[in-house]
Amino acid sequence: MEILDVEKLTDQKWLNLFAATYRHHGKNGRWVYASRKQATQPHQGTADAVVIVPILKVPPEEPRLVILREFRVPVASYLYGFPAGLLEGGESIEEAVSRELLEETGLEVTAYKTISPPLFSSAGLTDESVVVVFVDARPVPGAKPKLDSSEEIEVVLLTWKQVDELCRCKELFDSRAWMGLYLYAQLGRLE
């Protein structure tokens, strides 16, 4: 399969539609997708955003998974998702993780445990990609979440038992968040 041409269909600030013309088995097709990019460059191996899976460790307390309950405008509802945010110009993955985690939760990273490759959110619909970063975290004395005016966020701390219960619930979730809850539920521990 081969991409012949990409046309930008809209002129919005944060998100646009693009139409790709592709050739496959001698026939041309058209595929419309959404992108945060302003031009039609191909994937550069970098991610648009970080998604953080933080485990709060304050011994001797039991470890807790940190998740947000957040109003999301496209869904017009509250849903559970991990702390996340767009990479700002020139930031490393670790810098974006530290900044977003502190801003959204008041926590700081004590260990970067796993950093995924760039993962595509839904590759039939968008070229958006995120890096999922598993970290241990601790509170920063005196730090309070510093939210954008467009954010309405509650920080939720979950013991392993609460993780196991939440992922069986008929709540609304971000897909990465539910997969993370399910991972720890299956694993039988937060680590």
Place this chain on the structure above:
Amino acid sequence: MEILDVEKLTDQKWLNLFAATYRHHGKNGRWVYASRKQATQPHQGTADAVVIVPILKVPPEEPRLVILREFRVPVASYLYGFPAGLLEGGESIEEAVSRELLEETGLEVTAYKTISPPLFSSAGLTDESVVVVFVDARPVPGAKPKLDSSEEIEVVLLTWKQVDELCRCKELFDSRAWMGLYLYAQLGRLE
């Protein structure tokens, strides 16, 4: 936070941009997102698509995770993703899973193990939601994948050791696929 109005910005067949006007702390804001819906109805508790996490069990062979390597037009590249597809009118989750798994891999479901609630692919960018379904599967004698003209797919079967290796690779992945690989890598077995 409250949604005051939603405007459809484009008129494409499969995917459109919408602009929501929201009110938060006494101020109005505007949020542009992508949707597969044609109208501006709110989330109905149903999903747009299924994502299938199949484990092939043909005793006495060791179980294998089934994953696809697939060209995705928005990314202009091949990436690893689980079998997946849009729900067709009136289908149940189980019907969509059976149909998509057979079409894309030639396998049939022998057990539905876990069915997630609707999960949002990237709730800042789109209202698209998927249900992730963990199944056991077996080959259907004589069945071959039946692909759409827009699909270019290779079916890949992975032992646990290969799952563990693949999720450490700098390959391109769908986010649900990498989270699934990482789940089984951490778990230490395919089950």
